Each structure stands twice: as structure tokens, then as C-alpha cells.
Amino acid sequence: MTPPLLSVVIPCFNEEENLIPVISELNNEIEKNIGGSFEILIINDGSTDNSLTVLESLKKNFGNVKFISHETNKGFGAALKTGFTASKGDYVTFFPADGEIPPQEVSKISAMTIGKGFVTTKRIRENVYKGPRTFMTYTWQFIMRTILGYDFRHMDGIFIVKGDILRRMNLHSDSGLICFEVLMRLHKLNLSTDHTDMACRPRLSGTSKIANFYNIFKSLYETFKLRLHMLFE
Numbered sequence: 001m002t003p004p005l006l007s008v009v010i011p012c013f014n015e016e017e018n019l020i021p022v023i024s025e026l027n028n029e030i031e032k033n034i035g036g037s038f039e040i041l042i043i044n045d046g047s048t049d050n051s052l053t054v055l056e057s058l059k060k061n062f063g064n065v066k067f068i069s070h071e072t073n074k075g076f077g078a079a080l081k082t083g084f085t086a087s088k089g090d091y092v093t094f095f096p097a098d099g100e101i102p103p104q105e106v107s108k109i110s111a112m113t114i115g116k117g118f119v120t121t122k123r124i125r126e127n128v129y130k131g132p133r134t135f136m137t138y139t140w141q142f143i144m145r146t147i148l149g150y151d152f153r154h155m156d157g158i159f160i161v162k163g164d165i166l167r168r169m170n171l172h173s174d175s176g177l178i179c180f181e182v183l184m185r186l187h188k189l190n191l192s193t194d195h196t197d198m199a200c201r202p203r204l205s206g207t208s209k210i211a212n213f214y215n216i217f218k219s220l221y222e223t224f225k226l227r228l229h230m231l232f233e
Contacts, residue, residue, distance in 0.1 A: 004037040006030070006110060007089030007163060011043050011079035012067075015097040016050040017205045019058065022099045027062050029103035034110050040065045042097070043083045046073035077178030077222075081171050092167075093160040099204035101158060108196060109160045117165060117191025120183065121157030121198035155183055157198035165189070172229055177222045184226075 008026065012019065023040060030038050042058075044051055044067055055067045068082055080094055091113055093106060109119045159182070166182070173181045186193075 002037065003088040003090065003163075004039045005090050006034065006036070006038040007083075007087035007092045008038065008040045008106060009043065009080060009083030009087060009092065009094045010040065010097050011045055011076050011083065011094070012047060012051055012055075012097040013045045013073055013076075013079070014047045014049045014051060015206065016047070016054050018098050018203070019051060019054045021204060022095075022097055023058050023062065023065060025099075026095060026103040026106065027064060029107055030064075033104075033107040038064055039088060041083050041087060042067040043079040044069040045075070045079040046070045075174040076176050077171075077181075078174040080178050081174075084166050084169075084171070087163055087167065089163045091160050092163045093158055095158060096203075098206065100200055100202070102199055102201060105158065105198050106160075109158070112194045112196065113160055115192060116194050117189070118159055118161040118186050119194045119196070120155040120159045121196055122154045123157045123200050124197050150180070150184055150187070154195070159183065161186065162191075165191070172226060173222050175222050177226060181226055 008030070010023075015022075019042075023042070027040060030040075040062070042055055042065065044055055046069075052069060055065075055069075058065050059067060068086060070079065070082070083094070084092060091110070093109065095101060095103075095106060105121070109121060112119045156179075159179070161182070165186075169182065169185055171178060171181055171185075
């Protein structure tokens with residue numbers, strides 16, 4: 001079977017209310033504006049709500065939708081690693097299950113991949129992130145610059161990468177740090193790249209599973225571990 005041109009990996013933890021509108025909108029956008037073969041690969045990261053039932057329904061209704069379930073919640077990064085490894089696409093991107101990113105952003109970065117190894121994006125946060133979320137975001141970016149020595153302020157959105165390159169990576173992070181780890185490894189490869197801004201909007205329902213102090217402390221611990229890995233590889 002010919003592999004799909006695009007894989008979209010979606011980590012999911014307790015997103016039962018958001019899955020149907022997000023997947024429907026994304027599937028329609030790819031069919032309309034990207035075309036070709038594609039897969040939407042959802043990683044159910046130990047959800048305790050009704051997400052699994054919703055995923056089974058989505059798989060029946062959309063031929064491009066697949067899902068993999070973790071028995072327990074392993075973290076955002078662990079879910080992405082599972083999805084990246086299982087992906088089949090020539091290019092691979094990831095997408096949140098909460099509706100925070102318009103699916104048109106996937107079309108935009110897909111169109112920029114010609115002749116490129118990867119494409120990165122910067123979130124445009126105006127009137128979307130406020131209060132504690134904004135404070136945590138900028139604090140986290142400062143920590144990344146200090147410990148890892150990389151400035152990710154302009155690369156904090158979704159990215160799209162050649163699938164064979166991404167699947168060869170030996171990724172370590174199980175938290176939200178995974179995105180920074182991928183970017184660090186990509187920059188070491190000196191690939192041709194491009195960059196663009198990315199629109200954001202408020203999540204459809206529920207609260208963020210990533211932007212909380214527990215995950216920040218977990219990611220901080222993983223940051224020191226990653227720094228050691230990168231030094232001795």
C-alpha cells in the first residue's frame with residue numbers, strides 16, 4: 001500500500017467534547033485544500049472520560065482516522081512519540097485536540113514544505129492567552145533559553161517534518177518538552193527550512209491539560225535530562 005502524503009498526529013487526554021468538531025473540521029480542511037492521501041492518527045493517552053467511545057465512532061465515520069490507546073496517561077510527549085513512530089506519512093505534523101488551532105494552519109504549512117526538511121510556526125497570542133497562561137509561557141521560554149541554549153520564542157507553534165527524518169529520531173521527552181527536543185535535533189541536521197506565523201483561538205471547551213504547574217515542574221526535570229542527553233550524544 002502506498003504510504004500517505006501527510007500524517008497528522010493528535011494527542012488526546014479527556015477531550016470527549018472537542019473530538020468530533022475538531023476532527024470533522026480538520027478532515028474537511030485537508031480534503032478540500034491539501035488533497036492526496038492522508039491519515040489522522042489520534043493517540044488516546046489514557047483518557048478517563050468518554051473519549052474512547054467517541055474515537056471508535058470517528059473511526060467508523062472517517063476512513064482516514066485511526067487511533068492508538070495508552071492504558072494509562074503517559075504525558076503529552078509520550079503520546080506524540082507513539083504517534084510519530086506509528087505515522088506513515090511522507091510529512092508528519094501534530095495538532096491539538098482542543099480546537100485551539102484553526103485547521104487552515106495545517107494547509108498553510110503543508111504548502112510550504114516543497115524542497116524543505118521542516119517548517120516551524122510562531123503562535124500569535126493576541127486576545128487568546130491571558131493571565132497565568134501567558135506568565136507560564138514566557139517563564140518557560142526563558143528557562144528553555146537558559147538551560148538548553150536555544151531561543152524557541154519564534155518556534156512555539158506546530159511544525160511539519162519529513163516523516164523519515166522524524167521517525168529516525170531517538171526522542172526522550174514525555175512532557176510538552178518534546179516539541180523543543182524535536183526542534184533541537186532538527187537544527188543539528190542543518191536542513192532546509194521555512195517559518196510562518198500561526199493563528200490561535202480559545203479552546204472549544206474544558207481546560208488545558210498541559211499549562212499547569214505540575215507539568216511545568218515535570219518538564220523542568222526533563223529539561224535537565226535532555227541537556228545531558230544532547231551533550232553526550
